[in-house]
Amino acid sequence: LGLLANFGEATGLHLNQSKSSLAAIRCDDVDLPEVLQSFGGSLxxxxxxxxxxxxxxxxxxxxxxxxxxDRIKARLAGWKGRLLNLAGRRVL
Known part of the structure; x- marks a missing residue:
């Protein structure tokens, strides 16, 4: 966590530990609880x-x-009829 603290001091950008999470990729050989004991975020x-x-x-x-x-289709359904003429609606 010293590296992140140094980064924060240099840039003014600070880590919000309550909003932070870590996803370990291919860390089977690493003792994650020991490495992350000062991290403060969730795993x-x-x-x-x-x-x-x-x-x-x-x-x-x-x-x-x-x-x-599904969200895209729902948003398209709301405006596609208003903005297109009859021929355009048929094509769509």
Whole structure:
């Protein structure tokens, strides 16, 4: 955590430990509790969500993104009829 503190002093950007989480990738040989004892954030596993998008160590399938497609379709449904003429709506 000394590195993050030094970074904060130099830049003015500080880590909010209550909002921070760590996802370890390929750390089977590492004693994570010992390494992270001063971190203060939570330890999470994969799959996880970051900025509203699913993240995984394996290949994601279409089903993992279906909620995004559903939101896009719902937003399109609200404005597509108002902004297009009749011929444009037929094409869409």
């Amino acid at each position: 999470v596993d994969f799959p996880m969500t970051y900025l509203g998008l699913p993240i995984s160590t394996t290949r994601l399938r279409l089903i993992h993104f279906q909620f995004i497609l």
